[in-house]
Amino acid sequence: MNETTVKLIALGLYLVLGPVLGCLLGGIDRKISARMQSRIGPPILQPWYDFRKLLLKENLVVRRSQNFYVFFYLLFMVFTGGLFFMGGDLLLVVFSLTLASIFMVLGAYKASSPYSFLGAERELLQIMAYEPMLLLVIVGLYMITGSFSVTDILAFDCTADTAKIHAPVILQGAGLFLGLIYILTIKLRKSPFDLSSSHHAHQELVRGLTTEFSGRAMAAIELAHWYETVLVLGLVYLFLGSCWWLAVPVVLLVFFLELVADNTCSRVKWQMAVKSSWIMAVIFGVGNVLVLQYWKPILQMFGK
Amino acid sequence: MNVSLLHEVGFLILFPILVAILLLFTGKSDRVRAAIVGVASVAIIAVSVALLFGDSPKAISTEEIGPHRAELASQTMFWIEMALGVVVLFISIRAKKFLVTALMTAQAGLMIWFEHANAGKLEAKNAFFVDNFSVIMALIIGIIGCLICVYAVGYMKDFHHHFRQEVKDRRPFFFFILFAFLGAMFGIVFANNLLWMYFFWEVTTLASFVLIGYKGDKESVNNAYRALLYNLLGGLAFALAIVVLFNKTHSVEMSELLKAGLLAPVVLISFAGMTKSAQLPFSKWLLGAMVAPTPVSALLHSSTMVKAGVFVIVRMAPALCGTKAGTLVALVGGVTFLVTSFIAVSQSNAKKVLAYSTIANLGLIVMCGGIGTPEAVWAAVMLIIFHAVAKGLLFLCVGVVEHKIHSRDIEDMSGLIISMPKLSVMMQIGMAGMFLAPFGMLISKWAAMKALIDSNALLVVFVVFGSAVTLLFWVKWMGKLLQITKPDAANLEGGISAGEWTALGSLAVLTIGACLFFPLLSSQLVDPYVQSVCKGVTMDLGAGNIIIMLIMLGLVALFPLSFLHYGRRVRVVDSYLGGANAGCSTRFTGSAGATHDMALKNYYLESWFGESRLLMPGALACALLISLMLALTIIAR
Numbered sequence: 001m002n003e004t005t006v007k008l009i010a011l012g013l014y015l016v017l018g019p020v021l022g023c024l025l026g027g028i029d030r031k032i033s034a035r036m037q038s039r040i041g042p043p044i045l046q047p048w049y050d051f052r053k054l055l056l057k058e059n060l061v062v063r064r065s066q067n068f069y070v071f072f073y074l075l076f077m078v079f080t081g082g083l084f085f086m087g088g089d090l091l092l093v094v095f096s097l098t099l100a101s102i103f104m105v106l107g108a109y110k111a112s113s114p115y116s117f118l119g120a121e122r123e124l125l126q127i128m129a130y131e132p133m134l135l136l137v138i139v140g141l142y143m144i145t146g147s148f149s150v151t152d153i154l155a156f157d158c159t160a161d162t163a164k165i166h167a168p169v170i171l172q173g174a175g176l177f178l179g180l181i182y183i184l185t186i187k188l189r190k191s192p193f194d195l196s197s198s199h200h201a202h203q204e205l206v207r208g209l210t211t212e213f214s215g216r217a218m219a220a221i222e223l224a225h226w227y228e229t230v231l232v233l234g235l236v237y238l239f240l241g242s243c244w245w246l247a248v249p250v251v252l253l254v255f256f257l258e259l260v261a262d263n264t265c266s267r268v269k270w271q272m273a274v275k276s277s278w279i280m281a282v283i284f285g286v287g288n289v290l291v292l293q294y295w296k297p298i299l300q301m302f303g304k
Numbered sequence: 305m306n307v308s309l310l311h312e313v314g315f316l317i318l319f320p321i322l323v324a325i326l327l328l329f330t331g332k333s334d335r336v337r338a339a340i341v342g343v344a345s346v347a348i349i350a351v352s353v354a355l356l357f358g359d360s361p362k363a364i365s366t367e368e369i370g371p372h373r374a375e376l377a378s379q380t381m382f383w384i385e386m387a388l389g390v391v392v393l394f395i396s397i398r399a400k401k402f403l404v405t406a407l408m409t410a411q412a413g414l415m416i417w418f419e420h421a422n423a424g425k426l427e428a429k430n431a432f433f434v435d436n437f438s439v440i441m442a443l444i445i446g447i448i449g450c451l452i453c454v455y456a457v458g459y460m461k462d463f464h465h466h467f468r469q470e471v472k473d474r475r476p477f478f479f480f481i482l483f484a485f486l487g488a489m490f491g492i493v494f495a496n497n498l499l500w501m502y503f504f505w506e507v508t509t510l511a512s513f514v515l516i517g518y519k520g521d522k523e524s525v526n527n528a529y530r531a532l533l534y535n536l537l538g539g540l541a542f543a544l545a546i547v548v549l550f551n552k553t554h555s556v557e558m559s560e561l562l563k564a565g566l567l568a569p570v571v572l573i574s575f576a577g578m579t580k581s582a583q584l585p586f587s588k589w590l591l592g593a594m595v596a597p598t599p600v601s602a603l604l605h606s607s608t609m610v611k612a613g614v615f616v617i618v619r620m621a622p623a624l625c626g627t628k629a630g631t632l633v634a635l636v637g638g639v640t641f642l643v644t645s646f647i648a649v650s651q652s653n654a655k656k657v658l659a660y661s662t663i664a665n666l667g668l669i670v671m672c673g674g675i676g677t678p679e680a681v682w683a684a685v686m687l688i689i690f691h692a693v694a695k696g697l698l699f700l701c702v703g704v705v706e707h708k709i710h711s712r713d714i715e716d717m718s719g720l721i722i723s724m725p726k727l728s729v730m731m732q733i734g735m736a737g738m739f740l741a742p743f744g745m746l747i748s749k750w751a752a753m754k755a756l757i758d759s760n761a762l763l764v765v766f767v768v769f770g771s772a773v774t775l776l777f778w779v780k781w782m783g784k785l786l787q788i789t790k791p792d793a794a795n796l797e798g799g800i801s802a803g804e805w806t807a808l809g810s811l812a813v814l815t816i817g818a819c820l821f822f823p824l825l826s827s828q829l830v831d832p833y834v835q836s837v838c839k840g841v842t843m844d845l846g847a848g849n850i851i852i853m854l855i856m857l858g859l860v861a862l863f864p865l866s867f868l869h870y871g872r873r874v875r876v877v878d879s880y881l882g883g884a885n886a887g888c889s890t891r892f893t894g895s896a897g898a899t900h901d902m903a904l905k906n907y908y909l910e911s912w913f914g915e916s917r918l919l920m921p922g923a924l925a926c927a928l929l930i931s932l933m934l935a936l937t938i939i940a941r
Contacts, residue, residue: 062879062889063788068866075859089849091750095741096856102740102779109783112889113879117904120783124776125907131772139757139764212879278769286765293761 007086014085014230015078022226023047025233029259036263047222054219062111067217069107076100077224081231087151090138094131097231101127104209104221111212119208123196125270129277130183136285140176141238143292144169150238157242170239175288177239181254182280186273187232189225190262193273203267310364313432315351316442316490320344324483328476337479338457338803345450348486352446361435361836363496363559369431378426381503382419386412388510392532401529407536414543419499422550428497428557436833440685441493441615444692447814448607449486451807455700456482456599458801462707463597471519478518478597485511485604492612496558498546505542505576508609509535515600516593527592534589538579538613545572558619562837565623571937574617574624574633574673575930581613581666584640585923585930590663594655598703601655606662607696611688614666617673618684622837625676631760632933634674636926638766640667643922645770649777650913652906654702654712657777658695661738664770665691665745671763672752679755682826682834682843683748689825690744693818694737697811701731704804708796715905720785723793727800728785730812735778737815739771742856744819751843773913780906789890789902819857823850 027044034041043049061067080096083089101123108120142148145156157168170177186193191200197209210221233251240247268276323344330337366374389412396404419426456479464473488511491504509532517528549561549569561569582590593605604610617624617633624630641664648660665687672684704727705720706712720728737743749771756763818825826843834842878885881902883892890902911917 059874060877061874062877064871064874064876065867067874068863068869071866072859072863076856079856079859083852088852089846091753092741092849092852095746095750098775099741099856099860102775105779106783106786110786110788111879112787112789112904114881114902114904116879117783117787121780121907124779128772128776131775132768135753135768135771136765139753139761139768142757143761281769286762289761289765 010085010087011082014081018081018085018230019223019226022229023051025229025255026226029255032256032259033263036259047226051219051222054214054222055216057215057218059215059217061214061217062113062212066107066110066212069103069110070213070217070220073100073104073107074220074224074227076103077227077231081227081234084150084231084234087149087154089148090141090150090153091135091148093150094134094138097228098127098131100224104224107213108209108211113212115205115208115211118205119196119211122205122270123209125274126186126193126196129193129274130186133179133183133277133281133285136281136289137173137176137180137235140173140285140288140292141169143289144172153238154241168240168242172292173239173288175284175291177236179280179284179288180235180239181257182284183277184232184236184254185258185261186277188229188258190258192261192265192268193277194262194267195270195273198267200267308368309355309358309360309362309434310368310432312351312355312358313364313434313490313494316348316446317487317494319351320348320483320487320490324480324487327479327483330476330479332473332475334457334461337475341453341457341479342803344483345454348446348450352442355434355439355442358434360439361433363430364432364434366428366431366497374431378499381500382415385415385503385506388506392510396529396532399525399529401533404529404533404536407533407540411536411540411543414540414547418543418547418550425554426499426550426556428499428555430496430557430559431500432494433496433559434494435836436829437615437619437685438493440689440829440833441611442490444611444689445486445489445493445608448692448696448811449489449603451810452599452603452607452696452700453479453482453486454803455602455703455807456597458804459599459703459707460597461801462799466707467519470521474518478515481511481514482599482603485515485609489608489612493615498549498556498558498561501558502539502542502546505580505612506539508604508612509539509580512593512604512609515604516596518596518600524595527589527595530592531589534579534582534586537586538576541572541579542576545569545576548572562619562623567623567627567629567940568937570620570623571629571933574620574629575934577613577615577617577620577673578633578636578670578930579613581610581617581670582663583613583636583667583670584643584663584919584926587640587644587663587919587923591656591659594653594659598655598699598706601659602696602699602703606658606699607692610662610666611692614669614673614684614688617670618681618688621673621676621681621684623676624674625838628936629933630674630676632674632929632936634671634760634763636929636933637667637670637672637674638763639922639925639929640664641671642667642766642770643918643925645773645777646913647915647918649773650908650910650915651777652714652908654705654714654717654781655699657714657781658698658702661774661777662691662695664774665695668749668752668767668770671766672755675755675759675763676838677755677759678834678838678840679751679758679843681838682830683751683755685830685833686748686751686822686826687745690737690748690818693811693814694734694743694745697730697734697808697815698738700804700808700811701727701734704800704808705731714781714784717781717784718904719788719790719793722788722791723796725795726797727808730808731785732782733812733815735782736860737819739774739778742819742853742860744815744822747819747822747845747853751845754845755843784906787904789904791888791890816857816861820854823854 026047031041077100084093105120105123108116141153145153236251236254237247392408460475488504488507495501513528513532516531517525553560553564579586644660644664648657651657669684669687672680738745753767831842878889881892883894886893886899894900
């Protein structure tokens with residue numbers, strides 16, 4: 001099989017299995033969360049039932065063009081994931097992800113209700129909070145592996161060339177990994193950083209960003225979130241890409257930790273969200289980049 | 305017809321000046337002025353585009369111009385410079401701006417002494433030099449500059465109608481300066497003889513000074529003097545650079561300077577570039593310059609004149625590459641990018657946001673110039689192109705909006721999509737062009753990041769944090785334009801002149817077109833330039849990635865199509881406002897039965913990103929870095 005075929009198969013699998021996986025993870029999330037709160041919880045397939053029902057609902061809007069933005073949010077989210085799973089350039093993946101998020105934010109602005117407006121403003125703050133760390137992860141991965149491409153990064157640890165032996169990505173980029181996990185909470189819309197939109201009914205602003213969306217538009221947002229969940233977990237996977245039997249449990253563990261955080265932390269103010277994410281980015285992101293820049297020889301020795 | 309490069313260059317420098325003089329005598333007639341500006345613009349744009357088909361890089365020797373004519377040109381420039389100097393001395397003393405007087409005296413004294421002491425020896429073998437970088441700059445000056453001038457005709461008419469009591473109508477003078485400035489800008493980008501470049505450099509400084517003070521009120525005049533002061537400081541550094549260079553190499557040519565790679569003049573010219581492109585700690589003058597009529601802000605203070613500053617720094621890039629001074633230049637740019645991006649978040653004055661964002665992007669270019677690797681130079685040139693187009697567009701949009709809604713506050717631009725639909729779409733294009741994938745500035749930022757990682761990964765930290773914040777201030781502005789708080793607002797787009805629409809429309813098309821044709825731009829213009837000045841491989845974003853970018857552009861371009869579906873299969877309902885809705889989605893009955901209009905106010909995060917909090921530390925840090933840079937250079941001698 002040549003490279004292009006592999007890429008196309010990966011794309012196809014992502015397009016079909018991505019949302020299935022995202023949906024299942026969503027169901028598991030709700031089940032585990034319920035158990036943590038001493039409830040029985042809905043069936044694992046509840047997100048799917050919700051999704052189907054949303055499709056049947058009437059399309060209510062405040063502003064006639066607001067749903068167009070949601071459609072492009074979904075489109076670019078799928079595009080971003082496709083880019084990632086086809087082994088594309090990570091910087092491009094982040095830029096495309098940002099574009100997708102911006103469409104969602106603009107849709108919320110367009111809806112022009114106080115709640116969606118507040119959600120949009122907070123979503124922007126959240127993007128501002130996580131983006132430095134996300135970019136630093138990519139910078140770091142590039143410094144470790146010498147490439148921005150997902151394919152190359154995955155192949156890095158498996159290099160057969162013994163002359164170029166090196167510490168595995170996860171060791172060289174341990175700080176980046178921790179930083180990534182921290183901002184993952186924002187991306188997965190989990191407490192304490194579920195400021196713009198949340199699934200906890202007790203918050204002061206529950207569905208800020210998505211307040212004014214219903215029916216098919218809401219279903220599209222859910223679908224995009226499933227794709228997004230798989231994509232960001234894919235980023236975590238990247239750190240251990242060479243051995244899937246280690247990577248998969250680690251990814252699931254990380255996901256579980258996010259659920260623990262979600263159920264044990266109360267929402268913080270945006271100040272705290274931005275400040276703490278940036279501090280993490282400076283300590284773990286910049287710190288790790290510094291190490292890679294100046295102490296790479298030591299790291300390489302460590303690898304031997 | 306065989307038109308030589310010399311003719312084209314000569315035309316681009318002299319023709320605008322002739323037009324300028326002609327415009328001085330147009331009097332009050334708008335029609336005549338519009339006609340002259342229109343015809344002249346077409347001619348200038350045509351000749352700048354024709355440069356694309358000439359052979360470059362190519363030097364134009366003094367021989368070719370004719371030694372006598374070159375000598376005459378030098379003499380004329382010298383005397384004009386002295387005459388302008390005397391005028392500045394006179395008015396600065398009268399205005400009690402003695403620092404300006406002192407700087408002007410120092411500069412003029414230095415030049416008189418230098419030209420006197422070395423009379424007859426100050427000949428340049430090649431008076432002009434045309435390569436792809438100067439062609440790119442010429443295209444920016446020619447196309448964007450002329451479009452702004454065309455726009456200015458209609459704009460200034462409204463402007464004087466608006467300020468008929470406060471501001472004296474001096475439009476002939478205004479357009480005289482505008483076109484003389486264009487000529488001087490062409491001079492800067494083509495000159496190889498540094499004495500000539502210096503002359504043109506000073507002319508742009510004075511043009512900026514005059515135009516900032518155009519309104520004539522106290523604030524404008526003060527800001528004009530501040531701009532003059534900072535730019536004269538840069539001019540002095542430029543003059544010193546020439547003197548130092550001549551003492552070492554007995555040459556006054558840019559090409560010799562780059563060949564010799566002497567650090568002292570390179571650093572001095574970079575310093576001059578920093579003042580011109582308003583890097584911290586000099587950024588204050590550019591903010592003050594926003595009092596000028598909007599075409600001035602667009603032309604001088606975002607698209608062209610401030611670009612002259614980064615132009616010389618990027619020219620110096622090969623000499624700066626790998627030196628400590630270069631790293632310090634890059635750091636100044638980095639700190640400027642970070643700090644001014646932060647401050648832009650806290651501003652609600654649209655022109656100030658644009659100004660801070662301009663300084664920030666210039667900082668990014670300075671950063672690339674200081675790094676000086678081939679990749680960085682590529683990114684810098686791309687940034688110059690894309691920024692000029694998108695920012696020019698944004699300034700012009702804000703200018704029109706300001707005339708229509710009588711405010712330049714972003715908070716007042718709520719619902720512009722209803723009251724000024726076409727204009728707000730253009731603004732959205734301009735803003736998307738400034739920060740969003742797959743548009744130009746993002747491509748360049750991407751390249752800049754790659755270049756920085758490869759040379760010094762720590763510099764990326766500035767870009768990473770700065771970009772995150774950039775996104776915040778643009779998107780919240782975009783959102784402001786889209787949201788609707790007054791659904792029945794009247795359309796305000798009547799009365800915008802054809803010239804203004806032409807300029808706005810062309811720039812909007814250029815913003816998108818530049819992205820569409822960026823691979824061509826890169827392979828035909830930028831790559832050859834980078835390869836000719838730097839050793840090593842130029843930027844390679846990867847063919848696959850460029851195709852992906854173009855696919856993204858195609859997808860984004862589909863967005864307007866969704867409006868074919870406008871209002872179909874949806875039911876419009878009112879949103880919840882926290883009280884009983886009073887008939888629509890934007891009014892509600894609150895406590896005590898009073899009816900309120902809904903209002904939505906953006907975050908400005910004043911306590912974090914306020915000017916008063918960040919500007920001083922940023923300026924101090926940069927001042928320190930610059931002092932270090934100068935000190936290192938002196939020690940190195």
